[in-house]
Amino acid sequence: MGSSETVSPPQTTDMESSTEKQPPEGHESFPAKMVAREVNAFFGKTHALHNVSLDVPEKHVLAIIGPSGCGKSTFLRCLNRMHEVAGGSMKGTITLDGQDTASIDAVDLRRRVGMVFQKPNPFPTMSIFDNVAAGLRFNGMHNRKKLEEIVERCLRQAALWDEVKDSLNKSGMSISGGQQQRLCIARTLAVNPEVVLMDEPASALDPLSTAKVEELIYELKSNYTIAIVTHNMQQAARVSDMTAFFYIGELIEVGETKRLFTTPQKKQTEDYITGRFG
Numbered sequence: 001m002g003s004s005e006t007v008s009p010p011q012t013t014d015m016e017s018s019t020e021k022q023p024p025e026g027h028e029s030f031p032a033k034m035v036a037r038e039v040n041a042f043f044g045k046t047h048a049l050h051n052v053s054l055d056v057p058e059k060h061v062l063a064i065i066g067p068s069g070c071g072k073s074t075f076l077r078c079l080n081r082m083h084e085v086a087g088g089s090m091k092g093t094i095t096l097d098g099q100d101t102a103s104i105d106a107v108d109l110r111r112r113v114g115m116v117f118q119k120p121n122p123f124p125t126m127s128i129f130d131n132v133a134a135g136l137r138f139n140g141m142h143n144r145k146k147l148e149e150i151v152e153r154c155l156r157q158a159a160l161w162d163e164v165k166d167s168l169n170k171s172g173m174s175i176s177g178g179q180q181q182r183l184c185i186a187r188t189l190a191v192n193p194e195v196v197l198m199d200e201p202a203s204a205l206d207p208l209s210t211a212k213v214e215e216l217i218y219e220l221k222s223n224y225t226i227a228i229v230t231h232n233m234q235q236a237a238r239v240s241d242m243t244a245f246f247y248i249g250e251l252i253e254v255g256e257t258k259r260l261f262t263t264p265q266k267k268q269t270e271d272y273i274t275g276r277f278g
């Protein structure tokens, strides 16, 4: 693989104006909510991401695909600075609405750029209600009526309300894995994020729950910017508007999902989507 084949970063150091004027190849269709430029990520001496320049389109779904270990999760974690919590370091720039994420308070950034993980992780000692309300309470909201309103709205948005409305006081662990994952999505939505990052959100779920989560992702994009990591190409094709293909820490190709899956421009992309490796 030649790095010359990857998306070329802009040649200017003025990140904001450069990203508006010169989106990388493949980004022409959608305005960006988050903009990553020349991102390099490290775990000690391991160089996990190499010069990744990629836009996250606003109120659309970006799928990040590629074989295991190619840096998909690392890139996702760079977007809300969870990478540094995981013990890594990063060079390059990532902006949110044009503001450098390095200059945003990390707690505030993670409220605005929420994350849903592979394994559903409800707070084990909390009820269904308290799981959704936890972030709001953490941010100082204690008005019961207001909390009830938001919890109901988020459980509805997560397509879970009808299944749990009569058992809100039951443990968040008492429901099925698929329901727990939708509970985690409701919990993420409760603090009113602008971007939702999803790291293989359906890979631990049965096919029915996977279909519900995919449907949900499709609906959420009218209000939220979504980036999803998946090793499931069919899933990427079903839920996303844009797809980025990563390989060994590099962004190989990005473009509209339909185009990327039908007429990939890079040989590595074609080899991967046709199952020649991965």
Ligand code: ADP
Pocket (backbone or CB within 6 Å): 043, 046, 048, 066, 067, 068, 069, 070, 071, 072, 073, 074, 075, 086, 087
């Ligand atoms: P993917 O999500 O595509 O499977 P990752 O982003 O998890 O890939 O990993 C990218 C690279 O970073 C891999 O080489 C992986 O071994 C390494 N890596 C990931 N997490 C850690 C960590 N916590 N400590 C050290 N190396 C890590």
